[in-house]
Amino acid sequence: MSAPLWPAPTATEPVRATVSLPGSKSVTNRALLLAALADGPGTVRLALRSRDADLMADALRALGATMTPSNESASSVDWAITPGPVTGGARIDVGLAGTVMRFVPPMAALGDGEVFFDGDPHARKRPMGTILGALRALGADVDNDALPFTVRGPLTGGEVTLDASGSSQFLSGLLLTAARFEKGVTVRHAGPPIPSQPHIQMTVQMLREHGVRVDDSEPDVWRVEPGPIGARDFTVEPDLSNAAPFLCAAMVTGGTVTIPGWPAATTQPGDQLRRLLADMGASVERTPGGLAVSGTGRVTGIEADLRDVAELTPTIAALAALADSPSRISGVAHIRGHETDRLAALVAEINGLGGDASETDDGLEIRPRPLHGGVFHSYDDHRMATAGAVLGLAVPGVQVENIATTGKTLPEFATMWADMLEGPR
Numbered sequence: 001m002s003a004p005l006w007p008a009p010t011a012t013e014p015v016r017a018t019v020s021l022p023g024s025k026s027v028t029n030r031a032l033l034l035a036a037l038a039d040g041p042g043t044v045r046l047a048l049r050s051r052d053a054d055l056m057a058d059a060l061r062a063l064g065a066t067m068t069p070s071n072e073s074a075s076s077v078d079w080a081i082t083p084g085p086v087t088g089g090a091r092i093d094v095g096l097a098g099t100v101m102r103f104v105p106p107m108a109a110l111g112d113g114e115v116f117f118d119g120d121p122h123a124r125k126r127p128m129g130t131i132l133g134a135l136r137a138l139g140a141d142v143d144n145d146a147l148p149f150t151v152r153g154p155l156t157g158g159e160v161t162l163d164a165s166g167s168s169q170f171l172s173g174l175l176l177t178a179a180r181f182e183k184g185v186t187v188r189h190a191g192p193p194i195p196s197q198p199h200i201q202m203t204v205q206m207l208r209e210h211g212v213r214v215d216d217s218e219p220d221v222w223r224v225e226p227g228p229i230g231a232r233d234f235t236v237e238p239d240l241s242n243a244a245p246f247l248c249a250a251m252v253t254g255g256t257v258t259i260p261g262w263p264a265a266t267t268q269p270g271d272q273l274r275r276l277l278a279d280m281g282a283s284v285e286r287t288p289g290g291l292a293v294s295g296t297g298r299v300t301g302i303e304a305d306l307r308d309v310a311e312l313t314p315t316i317a318a319l320a321a322l323a324d325s326p327s328r329i330s331g332v333a334h335i336r337g338h339e340t341d342r343l344a345a346l347v348a349e350i351n352g353l354g355g356d357a358s359e360t361d362d363g364l365e366i367r368p369r370p371l372h373g374g375v376f377h378s379y380d381d382h383r384m385a386t387a388g389a390v391l392g393l394a395v396p397g398v399q400v401e402n403i404a405t406t407g408k409t410l411p412e413f414a415t416m417w418a419d420m421l422e423g424p425r
């Protein structure tokens with residue numbers, strides 16, 4: 001059966017809206033894991049509720065944590081979390097969530113029982129060998145180099161060298177649990193540059209906020225001391241990467257979108273939207289109501305190395321396809337291993353609407369030209385789906401396949417998009 005098509009709304013006037021976003025996926029899934037590994041009961045407030053966050057909560061429960069929700073809404077929840085001894089015998093569904101498939105196996109290796117991992121069909125194609133090899137080197141038994149696999153601990157920890165150029169999550173995954181390894185861990189990266197550096201800073205900062213000693217003073221080396229992970233009452237920031245399609249709507253329609261609660265300082269890569277969108281012609285302002293982005297309806301092409309903010313690529317590419325000059329995006333070869341091969345998918349779908357995009361070794365070249373309507377395939381990728389929505393604002397007749405896939409990180413996307421277009425009531 002083919003997936004349903006969502007007629008992407010075309011904007012008839014400049015959008016003027018305030019859009020409140022639920023919690024960050026990346027912060028939520030780190031905070032939940034750290035709470036489940038902590039030295040006592042803790043709380044994670046304003047946690048995201050979405051497919052990826054629910055899969056993380058289920059995984060932690062399966063490994064022995066007690067997770068009690070309160071103040072639940074469709075996309076937000078407060079969790080009270082009581083850690084337990086890590087139990088074996090669990091079967092973990094990782095879905096298509098990079099944070100679950102890379103962050104949970106090191107925790108599973110704390111126990112001495114077998115833990116089985118599997119996920120969506122495409123999850124079996126996402127790179128896993130680097131982190132599974134590292135777990136083996138640190139003392140765990142792991143029976144495969146990709147999903148599905150079984151992990152059996154306990155591991156002792158110690159020193160390991162790996163190549164994290166394929167995903168920062170290999171490194172983050174090891175660091176998040178490492179304080180609970182008998183010897184802690186020293187991880188050395190050897191290889192081309194690691195992408196998504198802000199996500200590594202997020203890992204290090206959140207570990208420190210939970211009382212873990214992390215030494216990252218030497219380039220490409222991280223040392224986590226063995227010791228307790230402190231229980232906390234932790235509040236999650238809004239998801240700034242999920243702000244991207246809404247802020248693009250302000251630019252494409254010549255309107256203004258305000259995001260309340262934009263943090264003054266943050267490790268989220270989405271914060272770099274302030275710079276990227278300004279480079280593409282937006283005016284960006286912190287106001288008492290939040291971060292306000294205004295556009296003129298004209299978008300300028302961009303030359304940008306997006307290595308640090310790789311997850312923003314689909315949205316920036318959609319915006320670039322609507323620009324009045326060419327764009328060149330570099331530094332993102334590794335997003336061929338994201339939810340789908342994002343470089344191939346963006347080229348196919350932009351060109352399917354009459355555009356002119358091509359792949360380079362490590363990115364995309366996009367030469368804008370008039371687009372026409374058609375089906376925009378989403379490949380079970382939330383950010384492909386929202387990229388299609390951005391194009392649909394300016395191009396009548398765009399139909400996005402399976403808009404529900406946005407539930408990976410933003411379950412209410414379609415309603416929020418409609419509300420934004422309707423404007424203040």
Ligand SMILES: O=C(O)C1=C[C@@H](OP(=O)(O)O)[C@@H](O)[C@H](O)C1
Pocket residue numbers: 025026027098099166167168169172195196199310311
């Ligand atoms: O640690 C994280 O929360 C993430 C790290 C990044 O992964 P890559 O390093 O594979 O790009 C990012 O793209 C992903 O959306 C979330």
Ligand SMILES: C=C(OP(=O)(O)O)C(=O)O
Pocket residue numbers: 096097098099311338339383409
């Ligand atoms: C790459 C992404 O997700 P994941 O956490 O599954 O890697 C993303 O959200 O853009």
